[in-house]
Amino acid sequence: MIVTIDGVAASGKSSVASGVARALGIPYVSSGLLYRAATLLGLEAGLPLHQAAALLAHLQGNSLRLEPRAEGNRVWAGERELTLELHSSRVDAGVSAVAALPEVRAWVDAQLRALPEPFVAEGRDMGTTVFPHAEAKFYLTASPRVRAERRAKERPEDVPVIEAALTERDRLDTVQSAPAPDAQVIDTGPLTLEGVIEEVLASVRAPLA
Numbered sequence: 008m009i010v011t012i013d014g015v016a017a018s019g020k021s022s023v024a025s026g027v028a029r030a031l032g033i034p035y036v037s038s039g040l041l042y043r044a045a046t047l048l049g050l051e052a053g054l055p056l057h058q059a060a061a062l063l064a065h066l067q068g069n070s071l072r073l074e075p076r077a078e079g080n081r082v083w084a085g086e087r088e089l090t091l092e093l094h095s096s097r098v099d100a101g102v103s104a105v106a107a108l109p110e111v112r113a114w115v116d117a118q119l120r121a122l123p124e125p126f127v128a129e130g131r132d133m134g135t136t137v138f139p140h141a142e143a144k145f146y147l148t149a150s151p152r153v154r155a156e157r158r159a160k161e162r163p164e165d166v167p168v169i170e171a172a173l174t175e176r177d178r179l180d181t182v183q184s185a186p187a188p189d190a191q192v193i194d195t196g197p198l199t200l201e202g203v204i205e206e207v208l209a210s211v212r213a214p215l216a
C-alpha cells in the first residue's frame with residue numbers, strides 16, 4: 008500500500024506523514040529531503056545549482072541515499088549523516104532551482120520507486136508523477152501567513168521574512184505542485200496537527216472497513 012501526501016511548503020506534510028505512518032505501523036518517505044540534500048552537497052562543492060550533469064555526478068559520487076523510518080527520515084552521503092543540515096535558510100533558498108532540473112527529478116524518482124512498500128510518501132508530485140497508482144492521496148494547503156507562523160518556530164527569521172520566502176518558493180515550485188485529480192484536499196489552517204492526521208487516517212481506513 009502507498010499513501011501520498013503532497014502540498015505546499017510548510018503545510019504540514021512531513022509531520023502529518025509521520026503521524027499517519029506511525030498509526031499504520033509503516034515508514035514514511037520524505038522526498039523533499041533528497042532535493043534538499045542534493046542542494047546542500049551542490050552548495051558545499053561550489054557547483055552552479057542549474058548545472059544538472061555536474062550535480063548528478065557529484066550526488067552519485069557521494070552515495071546520497073534516504074533512510075525512511077516512521078519516526079523521521081535520515082539522509083546519508085556515504086557514512087556522513089546530512090539530516091540536521093537540510094533545513095537551513097540557505098538550503099531553502101537554493102532547493103527550488105535544483106528541484107527544477109528534470110535530470111535530478113528523474114534521479115530522485117528512481118530512488119523513491121525502488122523503496123519497498125508499504126509506506127506513506129510526502130512531497131509535491133507523489134500522487135501525480137511518482138506514485139499515480141497510490142491507494143490514497145491527500146493534498147495539504149494553508150495560507151502563507153499560517154505556514155510562516157509555523158515555520159517561525161523552526162527558523163531564526165521573523166514571520167514576514169519567512170512568509171515572503173515561502174510565497175516565492177510556492178511560485179518557483181508551481182510546475183510540480185498541482186494536486187492529483189483524485190487527491191483529497193485538506194486545509195490544515197483551522198485544524199490541529201492531530202486533527203489532520205485523524206482526517207487522513209479516517210479516509211485511508213474507510214475502504215478497509
Ligand SMILES: Nc1ncnc2c1ncn2[C@@H]1O[C@H](COP(=O)(O)OP(=O)(O)O)[C@@H](O)[C@H]1O
Pocket residue numbers: 014015016017018019020021022023157158195196197198199200201203
Ligand atoms: N494543523 C497542522 N497541520 C500540520 N502541521 C501543523 C499544524 N499545526 C502546526 N503544525 C506544524 O507546522 C510545522 C510545519 O510542518 P511540516 O510537517 O514541517 O511541513 P512540511 O513538511 O509541509 O514543510 C510543524 O512544526 C508542524 O508541527
Ligand SMILES: Nc1ccn([C@H]2C[C@H](O)[C@@H](COP(=O)(O)OP(=O)(O)O)O2)c(=O)n1
Pocket residue numbers: 015016017018020038039040042043102103106129130131132133176180183
Ligand atoms: N516531491 C518533491 C518534493 C520536494 N520538492 C522540492 C520543492 C521544495 O521547494 C523543496 C523542499 O521540499 P520539502 O518538502 O522538504 O520542503 P518544505 O518542507 O515543503 O518546505 O523540494 C519537489 O520539487 N518535489
